[in-house]
Amino acid sequence: CQDGTEEEDPWQDEEYFGSYGTLKLHLEMLSDKSRTEAYRQVILSNSASLRSKVVMDLGCGTGIISLFCAQLAQPSAVYAVEASSIAEYTRHLVKQNGCEEVVTVLQGRAEEIELPEQVDILVSEWMGSCLLFEFMVESVLLARDRWLREGGVIWPSSAALTLVPCQANSYYTEKITFWEQLYGLDFTPLHTKASDCTSQPDFNTDRVTPKQRPLAQQEFFTKPMFNHLIEPSDCLAAPCDVICLDMYTLQVKELEEMKGQFHFCVEKSGVFHGFTAWFSVRFDSLETRGTAVELNTGPNSEPTHWKQTLFMLDMPVSVHAGDSISGSIFLHRNPKWRRHMTITLNWNVNSGTEEPDNSQAETKSFPMWR
């Protein structure tokens, strides 16, 4: 099988870097004003301190961050590192904008490129859905350990994953309630496991896989929904940071399994359809080492191209003000497919009005595949 080796690449680099070799993703990222302006603002607000500094822009894409450095500050050198074939164009863009004296484009993987010197600042836009998805962060950590000088700064400097229990009425209606009445007909056998005999595994055949059993609940609620935009009013409680990363001390091996706890106090009555997750990152000031800029991808900020990620429960639960939802989240990096992970949520709902042991622990695992 000719492409057997490619198919077995646990990093799926051909697919991954291939997608960044086209313009579609770059257009999406550059169109994201919150994202791009955050990096621009970091550079602008640190422009004095950036003078004569050496910068590495890891996974530079079209080079926008490197160009901001050259345009808004006077670094002595910017090394713009990009593994995908877009790098060929990045060189043209650097020239077109007259930055070729300062910005050097290096095409290669973070793990393989060689720089002529250590850097003072390592900047990168590595974040994916649920912060870690695609695990580009590993490349950032390797670059940090190889190229960041003692006392250097990493942008972003810290990151957090945030979770909230939420309503998702319109999504639930669109995918589940939909089947109840269709043009005067009853389509409920398609909708949930509990509703009908079709929910039972078919023991007459061993070929039944989730793909071949297209119940709406199973088909639409098994994977997380990456393109969700939650309304602040659909949050049932105050959001909670469940995982916090310090980019100076984080180790690659810690990425294998990350765990967080949550305890939400339900603030208003409603239907608990699932959890929504998003992330925020902070950029340290070069002078004060306090936070210079924060990029927040949550529902109270401008929508970004990351949107938010919705994890639907199999069955919605009615909750009331005063109830609590507590539990834990596990992010298991896939041991083979290194850009993928599984997110497992464990939770129970405690009624505020009844005795404390009325709750039943629930758990659901969501595969996050590219």
Added chain:
Amino acid sequence: CQDGTEEEDPWQDEEYFGSYGTLKLHLEMLSDKSRTEAYRQVILSNSASLRSKVVMDLGCGTGIISLFCAQLAQPSAVYAVEASSIAEYTRHLVKQNGCEEVVTVLQGRAEEIELPEQVDILVSEWMGSCLLFEFMVESVLLARDRWLREGGVIWPSSAALTLVPCQANSYYTEKITFWEQLYGLDFTPLHTKASDCTSQPDFNTDRVTPKQRPLAQQEFFTKPMFNHLIEPSDCLAAPCDVICLDMYTLQVKELEEMKGQFHFCVEKSGVFHGFTAWFSVRFDSLETRGTAVELNTGPNSEPTHWKQTLFMLDMPVSVHAGDSISGSIFLHRNPKWRRHMTITLNWNVNSGTEEPDNSQAETKSFPMWR
């Protein structure tokens, strides 16, 4: 190579029927009120004539059309034929709605299933983007030749592909003009062939393929855009039917290469960015054999899940009221991959005010892949 045979299936049946084995596409089709109500209306308005008739519903999906027949008329039998694994659920839906006396679900390909009798009516929803895409129509023609009795009726009974020259300002701006000014930087080297040295093929390497040269024009305008919704005000001329199919006489071999002509009189000045195509189908009345119902997927009707298909020119052209745009369209079915085709447009623009030979013939081919 284990799946070598699957990869070589020129009908890509695993992928094709696999996608119809999940609910996503069925939900999209059932949510399309124009589409579903058109079939419902055909059955309702022919309900008297359907009494005691035998119907075949080819590619029945969840069985909605068969259920309409059983619910709104009194056919003697409905054979609901479906090749994908959704058929297992279709049987449950037939039962759930009490139609199992009338509707028989047969899982299999149109070419292979056996019916106990000839049918009076062959109904199918086989249309794809640009009418023919995915070429399910071939299965309908084979079923017609095998199972439709002499004098029987086919729904839809005829179909037309319609074309119009159009503006596509916002799409052009989003994908091309976008690069001109980005956060104070000049990104034009990414935008079109003519704008920059990057447009020249790089003769230093023979590895350059379109995929590796992600100029916006090339990346975004090579394939047709399937999800376009054109505003009536973006049509530069009156639309023109370029291909008309009679479902009673159409032959499978005619699908290999279909040709149409067009001559548009530009009605208002504007920018000619491309052509937009859509289709309409008509359903004969069982009694009068005149048209009972028409389903039109164009810009003057309610949007459908098919939307319209946009074919962008490489470079926009200014046109004025009184100009004419004439030429031809070829639909070449892919000789190997039987669900795919290439659409080639040939056109020239003639100024209404200058001598008639000022025009230059242009041509562009668009691959239509699944």
